[in-house]
């Protein structure tokens with residue numbers, strides 16, 4: 001008969017060990033109600049992480065929180081904030097700190113793009129996207145990273161993109177924001193290397209989520225004619241890299257090849273190629 005819990009050790013699976021380790025730890029996920037962020041939320045909950053989920057729409061947050069709490073025995077805190085306003089990044093950190101939640105994992109997933117040629121697109125929307133994809137991500141990273149470095153442990157994952165590796169006609173501002181995210185993530189990773197905190201960049205290719213609808217991009221060749229990746233698969237690649245503390249992961253073989261080609265191709269050539277790939281299906285020879 002087993003009289004001591006330690007005698008159970010040989011029968012505990014790796015998943016159960018991870019669950020026991022994660023219990024009482026919190027992960028903050030921005031954009032956790034949809035697409036890649038939602039899939040990451042499920043992976044974290046499966047492994048026993050309590051969650052703080054951030055997005056704009058409260059009804060979606062409540063829906064996801066109820067689903068997660070029913071399926072996994074973890075706590076879920078929801079914060080409805082619009083990260084188009086950088087002040088909300090500070091409010092999120094403040095709210096989490098006030099609740100005495102020690103954040104072990106931060107995933108900066110919330111991000112948007114806008115489709116169209118730069119001379120045609122709405123500059124106000126593009127400035128909002130720069131705030132969301134860059135300013136709010138930088139603010140949240142700073143605020144939570146300082147706590148993590150002080151504590152000597154933590155993990156951060158920033159949603160970059162294979163778009164970070166190429167100039168992107170038809171999505172010029174979006175590609176620019178992701179180039180920033182990639183460069184920024186690699187730089188601070190090097191700075192905190194010996195601190196006990198790891199920082200990972202996840203680089204998906206075009207993935208089947210609501211992203212393209214929000215970006216008014218449904219008529220783009222890349223969406224209409226390309227094969228979009230599965231969000232759950234992308235999240236799994238990212239989650240594994242995050243847990244290992246890898247510097248970056250490009251999700252999928254096709255995307256790995258594309259990034260390898262980008263690294264040895266002149267930017268002007270890449271831009272012209274991307275201009276064709278991202279053009280509207282309706283356009284002739286743009």
Ligand SMILES: NC(=O)c1ccc[n+]([C@@H]2O[C@H](COP(=O)([O-])OP(=O)(O)OC[C@H]3O[C@@H](n4cnc5c(N)ncnc54)[C@H](OP(=O)(O)O)[C@@H]3O)[C@@H](O)[C@H]2O)c1
Nearest residue numbers: 031033034035036055056057083111161206207209210211
């Ligand atoms: N899908 C792709 O092809 C692809 C490829 C490479 C990288 N990525 C990156 O992956 C990340 C997730 O995108 P996704 O494809 O999963 O998109 P998605 O399905 O549209 O999900 C976006 C999530 O972010 C939240 N969000 C959007 N704007 C926000 C704001 N202003 N403030 C707070 N939360 C906001 C959304 O909730 P609310 O709308 O309720 O706010 C939602 O939870 C983004 O950073 C994106 O750039 C996507």
